Amino acid sequence: MLFPYTYVPHQMEKMQKFIDFIFYEVWCNATPKIDFSFNSCSGNPELFEVMKKFFYSDKKNADFFYGNVERIYGHFARLKPKHIRRLKWWYFSNNDIERLCSNNPSLHSARYADIESRYPDLAKALRIFFTGLYDFDAADIKAKVGDINDHYQAFMAINTTGKCPFCGIGDIKGIHHTKRDAYDHYLPKALYPFNSINFHNLVPACHECNSTYKLSKDPLNTSTGRRKAFYPYANPNYRIELNLDLGKPDIDHLAPADIQITFGPADINEEIETWKDVYGIEERYKAKCCSGDSKDWLEQIRIFKDMHDIEPSKSLTTVQQQTKQGPYANSNFLKMAFLEGCQRAGLLDAIANGV
Numbered sequence: 001m002l003f004p005y006t007y008v009p010h011q012m013e014k015m016q017k018f019i020d021f022i023f024y025e026v027w028c029n030a031t032p033k034i035d036f037s038f039n040s041c042s043g044n045p046e047l048f049e050v051m052k053k054f055f056y057s058d059k060k061n062a063d064f065f066y067g068n069v070e071r072i073y074g075h076f077a078r079l080k081p082k083h084i085r086r087l088k089w090w091y092f093s094n095n096d097i098e099r100l101c102s103n104n105p106s107l108h109s110a111r112y113a114d115i116e117s118r119y120p121d122l123a124k125a126l127r128i129f130f131t132g133l134y135d136f137d138a139a140d141i142k143a144k145v146g147d148i149n150d151h152y153q154a155f156m157a158i159n160t161t162g163k164c165p166f167c168g169i170g171d172i173k174g175i176h177h178t179k180r181d182a183y184d185h186y187l188p189k190a191l192y193p194f195n196s197i198n199f200h201n202l203v204p205a206c207h208e209c210n211s212t213y214k215l216s217k218d219p220l221n222t223s224t225g226r227r228k229a230f231y232p233y234a235n236p237n238y239r240i241e242l243n244l245d246l247g248k249p250d251i252d253h254l255a256p257a258d259i260q261i262t263f264g265p266a267d268i269n270e271e272i273e274t275w276k277d278v279y280g281i282e283e284r285y286k287a288k289c290c291s292g293d294s295k296d297w298l299e300q301i302r303i304f305k306d307m308h309d310i311e312p313s314k315s316l317t318t319v320q321q322q323t324k325q326g327p328y329a330n331s332n333f334l335k336m337a338f339l340e341g342c343q344r345a346g347l348l349d350a351i352a353n354g355v
Contacts, residue, residue, distance in 0.1 A: 001230035001275050002168045002240050002328065005203060008155045011146040015197050016095075018047045018145075019133075022069055023091055023194070028084050030077035036070045050140050061138045068129040075122040083119070090114070094194040097187065097201050100220055101231040101271075109220045111191050123193075130196045131189050152180045155204065163328040165232070166214075166279050169288060170206025181206060186232055188216040203232040213280040228270040229278075240272070241265055242333060244289065244341040251298055251347060256286035259341075288331070289338050297335050298342060302351050312348035316340070 021044045030036070038051035054066040076084070090110035093100065100109050108114075115123035156174045164170040173181050184205040189196040205214070219229035241264035248258035261282055263272045276282050288294065304310040316339050323332040342348055 001165055001232065001271075002333070003161070003165045004230070004234045004236055005155075005159050005165060005232050007200070007233040008151075008158050010151045010154055010199070012148065012151045013199060014046075015141070015145045016199070018044065018050075019194075019197065020095075021047055024088070026069070027073055027076040028088060030073045030079075032077045036073040038066075040073070046144050050144060053140050054138075059138075061136060062140075064132060065136060065138065065141075068125065068132075072122070072125045072129060075119070075125055079119070079122075087115075091194045094187070094192055095198050095200075097195070097198070098231045098234070100187070101229045101234075103220075103226050103228045109187075109226065110193065111218075111221070112193055113191075115193065126193045130193050134185070134189060134196045148183075149180060151199070152183075152204070156180075159204075161328055164204075164206035164209055166205055166209040166275075167281065167284060168328050168333060169284065169331055170208050172204055172206060180204070182210050184210045184214065186219065188218065190216045191218055200233060208284075209279055213284070214278055217278045219274055219278050227274050229274040230271045238265065238268055240333075242285075242337040244285075244337040246341045246345040246347075249345045249347055249350075251295060251342070254290050254294075256283070256290060259286045259289055261285060261337075285334060288334060293331070294335075294338050297338060298347065298351075301339070301348065305351050312343075312351045316343060316348065 021041070025043055026036075026040050034040075038048060038055045041048045041051045051066060051069075054062040057063075076087075079087075090108060093107035094110055096104075096107060099107055112123055112127055115126065153175055156172075160174065162172055162174055164172050173179060181204045183202040185192075185196060186201050186203055187195060195201045220226060243262045243264070245260045246254065246258060247260065248254060263269075263276070301312045301315045304315045305312055319332070319336050319339055322329075323336040327333040339348070
C-alpha cells in the first residue's frame with residue numbers, strides 16, 4: 001500500500017456498536033430457557049426501538065435483520081460455554097483489524113471455514129447475515145446511523161489525495177463527484193465473519209483494485225499460513241521505495257519481461273509482498289511502463305531538449321522534485337522510477353546526444 005488513509009469517525013460506526021451489542025449481550029447470553037424477542041435488546045434503547053419496529057413490520061428488509069438475529073440466537077442457545085468463549089475470541093480478533101494485519105499472535109483471523117468445521121449450521125446462518133449486512137438498507141436503521149454516501153463525503157473531505165492508495169494509478173472520486181467509489185472489504189466479507197460493517201475494514205478503492213485484481217483475495221492468509229499486511233489506516237510512518245531497471249533500451253519494443261522492479265524498504269518486505277500479491281502491483285506497474293504513458297514521459301524529456309535546450313538530466317531533476325512534492329499526482333512516483341531506469345539504461349544520454 002503506497003500510503004494509508006486517515007480514519008474519519010462517523011455516525012455510521014453506531015451500526016457496528018449495534019452488532020457488538022447483539023453479539024456480546026444477546027447471542028452470547030442466549031439460553032434455551034428464554035426465547036428471543038425484541039426485549040432481548042432492551043439494554044440498548046436505540047437498537048431496541050429498531051428491533052421492535054422490525055418485529056411488527058412486514059417488510060422484507062425488516063425480516064432479514066430481525067429474522068437472522070433470531071435464528072442465530074437459536075444456534076448460540078445450543079452452544080456450551082467453552083464454545084461461546086471461542087466465538088468471543090474470534091469476534092474480538094476479527095474486529096481488531098490493525099493487529100490482525102501485523103500478524104499479532106494473540107489473535108486468530110477467524111474465517112467461515114473455521115466456524116464451519118465446528119458449527120456448520122451456525123456458520124451458514126452467520127454467512128447469510130454478515131454477507132448481506134453491508135448492503136442492508138432500512139429507513140429505521142438509517143435514522144439511527146446515517147447514510148454511507150454521507151460517510152463517503154466526510155471521508156473524502158479529509159482524504160484529499162485523489163488517488164487510490166492501493167495502486168497510486170487509479171483516481172478516487174472525491175467531494176466534487178455526485179457518485180462515489182466502492183468500499184472494499186479489506187478482509188473479504190466472503191471469507192471473514194463479524195466485520196462486514198466495521199469501517200476499520202472498509203476502505204474506498206479504485207475499480208481496478210477492488211473489482212479486477214483484489215476481488216476476494218485474502219490479505220492475511222495464504223495456503224502456507226498467516227502473513228503480515230498493510231493496515232489501511234496505519235500511521236504514515238513509511239514510504240514505499242521503487243527502483244526500476246530496463247534490461248532492454250529499445251523503448252518502442254519494451255515488454256514486461258525487460259523490466260525489473262525492486263521494492264523497499266526491507267523492514268516492511270512482508271507487507272510489501274502481500275500488497276504486490278493481492279493487488280497485482282508488479283504486473284500493473286510493468287504494464288504502465290510499457291504503455292503510451294511511459295513513451296510520453298520519455299518524449300517530454302526529448303521535447304524539452306529539442307525545443308528548449310534543457311538537458312535530460314535537468315528534466316529528470318525536475319521530475320524528482322515534483323515527485324517529492326506530490327508523489328501520487330500524475331503517477332509521479334512511477335514516472336520518476338521509470339525515467340531513472342531510462343537514465344541507467346543510457347536512454348537519457350542518447351537524447352542528450354541527439355540520437
